[in-house]
Amino acid sequence: MKQNGNPPILQIRSLSANYGDVIAIKDISLDVQQGEIVGLIGPNGAGKSTLIKVLSGVLKASAGEVLINQKEVSTYSPGQRARTIAVVPQARQLGGAFSVEQAVLLGRTAYLGFLGKPAREDLRKVAWAMKQTAVDFLADRKLAEISGGEQQRVLLARALAQDTPVLLLDEPTNHLDLKYQVNLLKLVKKLVKQEGLSVLMAMHDLNQVSGTADRVALLANGQLKAIGSPEEVLTQENILQAYQIEIDTFTHPKTNKHMIFPTE
Amino acid sequence: MKNRPFLVIFILLGLSFLLSIALGAVTIPPGNVLKILLNKLPWFELEGIWPAYFETILWDLRLPHTILVTLTGAALAGSGASFQGLFRNPLADPYLIGVASGAGLGAIVVMSIPQAGRYLIPIGAFLGGLGTIAVVYRLAKVGKIVPLTTLILAGVAIGSFTSALTSFLMLISDEMILQAMSFLLGGSTVTGWEPIAIALPYFSVGILLLVLSGHSLNVLQFGEEQALQLGLSVERVKIFIIISASLTTAAAVSFSGVIGFIGLVVPHIIRLVWGGDYKKLIPLSILGGGITLLISDILARIVMAPSYLPVGIVTALIGAPFFLWILRRAKKEVFW
Numbered sequence: 001m002k003q004n005g006n007p008p009i010l011q012i013r014s015l016s017a018n019y020g021d022v023i024a025i026k027d028i029s030l031d032v033q034q035g036e037i038v039g040l041i042g043p044n045g046a047g048k049s050t051l052i053k054v055l056s057g058v059l060k061a062s063a064g065e066v067l068i069n070q071k072e073v074s075t076y077s078p079g080q081r082a083r084t085i086a087v088v089p090q091a092r093q094l095g096g097a098f099s100v101e102q103a104v105l106l107g108r109t110a111y112l113g114f115l116g117k118p119a120r121e122d123l124r125k126v127a128w129a130m131k132q133t134a135v136d137f138l139a140d141r142k143l144a145e146i147s148g149g150e151q152q153r154v155l156l157a158r159a160l161a162q163d164t165p166v167l168l169l170d171e172p173t174n175h176l177d178l179k180y181q182v183n184l185l186k187l188v189k190k191l192v193k194q195e196g197l198s199v200l201m202a203m204h205d206l207n208q209v210s211g212t213a214d215r216v217a218l219l220a221n222g223q224l225k226a227i228g229s230p231e232e233v234l235t236q237e238n239i240l241q242a243y244q245i246e247i248d249t250f251t252h253p254k255t256n257k258h259m260i261f262p263t264e
Numbered sequence: 265m266k267n268r269p270f271l272v273i274f275i276l277l278g279l280s281f282l283l284s285i286a287l288g289a290v291t292i293p294p295g296n297v298l299k300i301l302l303n304k305l306p307w308f309e310l311e312g313i314w315p316a317y318f319e320t321i322l323w324d325l326r327l328p329h330t331i332l333v334t335l336t337g338a339a340l341a342g343s344g345a346s347f348q349g350l351f352r353n354p355l356a357d358p359y360l361i362g363v364a365s366g367a368g369l370g371a372i373v374v375m376s377i378p379q380a381g382r383y384l385i386p387i388g389a390f391l392g393g394l395g396t397i398a399v400v401y402r403l404a405k406v407g408k409i410v411p412l413t414t415l416i417l418a419g420v421a422i423g424s425f426t427s428a429l430t431s432f433l434m435l436i437s438d439e440m441i442l443q444a445m446s447f448l449l450g451g452s453t454v455t456g457w458e459p460i461a462i463a464l465p466y467f468s469v470g471i472l473l474l475v476l477s478g479h480s481l482n483v484l485q486f487g488e489e490q491a492l493q494l495g496l497s498v499e500r501v502k503i504f505i506i507i508s509a510s511l512t513t514a515a516a517v518s519f520s521g522v523i524g525f526i527g528l529v530v531p532h533i534i535r536l537v538w539g540g541d542y543k544k545l546i547p548l549s550i551l552g553g554g555i556t557l558l559i560s561d562i563l564a565r566i567v568m569a570p571s572y573l574p575v576g577i578v579t580a581l582i583g584a585p586f587f588l589w590i591l592r593r594a595k596k597e598v599f600w
Contacts, residue, residue: 085493
């Protein structure tokens with residue numbers, strides 16, 4: 001889809017943000033390449049959600065800059081931003097009165113006029129996104145009537161319909177059972193490779209991060225403590241510092257993935 | 265019926281409109297109503313025998329009254345639906361959140377100024393309504409959301425306050441102005457074509473803006489944060505909707521007074537039958553509001569004929585139990 005992946009698609013430089021007087025994130029710098037998944041980990045309150053809020057324009061940065069395709073995005077209007085960054089929030093009971101197709105179509109908001117009348121291109125994108133996430137057979141069902149795993153796929157479809165180079169996922173596997181968790185992450189991985197997206201994904205399950213992400217960024221107290229491959233970041237030392245939990249690490253005999261296990 | 269909402273609702277609107285013109289102290293048979301109305305058009309020359317005063321009653325009393333009632337119901341239900349969507353709160357209603365009372369106060373203030381012309385009433389009502397919603401919104405907001413309880417509490421408190429001011433202004437006014445004000449109690453007793461001529465621009469602009477905001481309201485149903493991430497200019501859209509809904513409420517209150525519950529009951533019924541897509545919900549609520557207030561008004565006229573009950577009493581008698589029913593449902597609602 002996109003040409004030359006040399007400069008990173010998403011560049012975060014010395015980004016800081018506050019909630020009132022409280023510093024939420026401080027001096028965070030990281031890049032995401034085209035086709036790369038960067039897993040964002042850290043204890044509750046580390047600043048994962050805040051970083052996603054700042055990147056998606058919900059919260060204003062107090063310092064630093066965000067570049068997408070080498071363009072500073074802080075001055076973007078909500079519409080411009082929504083054409084460069086899409087967010088997959090946690091599935092919650094919201095907008096239950098909408099059908100799956102209507103919900104996915106809302107992903108085209110940034111391309112539609114004030115009246116929200118879809119053009120043929122919008123409907124084509126919506127149909128494509130629903131097919132990619134295997135929710136097309138649910139098109140006419142109400143959001144309130146489908147399962148949590150299906151709802152999460154609808155939110156992913158909505159973000160795909162936004163047609164952006166950058167995708168942010170905020171703990172997308174929360175509240176899902178194991179089957180849905182594994183399937184959703186597989187789907188994200190497949191789509192990222194296929195579409196050449198740049199993904200930043202906040203997650204809690206460290207082993208899932210290790211199995212999904214190309215690189216891992218560890219946040220604690222609003223600061224970036226480590227970034228690198230899962231082996232480099234998910235170490236006894238880093239995890240003890242960030243989570244105050246003792247772990248062992250090992251390589252999974254079948255998948256060859258770097259795994260952790262709490263020993264306390 | 266399920267698939268042709270607009271057809272169904274237009275037929276019901278036409279029937280209740282005819283019925284409203286036909287019924288009253290003197291009943292004009294609906295057939296004659298149609299003929300008299302159609303004969304006004306250049307290409308109709310329908311035969312019929314009726315007393316001449318039928319035409320006088322129809323043109324000078326019933327028709328303007330019926331049109332005003334229709335517009336009022338449409339405006340209240342339309343703004344109710346959009347307030348509900350904006351606050352994502354099934355109990356938002358121009359009356360319950362205090363906007364209608366604030367608009368009433370604005371209208372009274374204009375009326376108590378002897379030099380102010382009647383054409384200024386809707387402007388006063390608009391400013392009164394807008395001021396009230398600004399205060400209620402600030403009071404009701406907890407963090408980023410506007411919870412059901414605080415919205416209603418703030419609305420009722422501010423609404424009572426503005427109503428008290430309204431009553432006070434009425435008490436200190438002299439007899440003549442007082443009479444002109446009595447409609448504010450929800451009486452819809454202002455008659456003739458003048459109020460329609462004055463309020464029509466406000467009705468039309470307000471209703472048009474509400475209909476146009478359907479898509480934005482849809483996006484807002486996923487919360488302000490997601491709406492922003494989807495590319496909606498949330499702050500601008502919120503102001504647009506608040507202004508449109510306040511304008512529409514003000515137009516309704518200006519000459520029909522403070523009528524409760526229409527803005528609550530109608531969008532709910534529409535949502536139950538035809539779903540929660542605001543692109544359809546808003547126009548259907550507007551048409552449904554016209555029907556509902558017409559029927560309430562017909563009841564108000566015939567229940568204790570020849571005297572005329574304030575229509576606000578009828579809507580409250582039907583609406584208050586409905587309000588309680590929704591309150592009970594609100595916890596487990598899935599269609600909302």
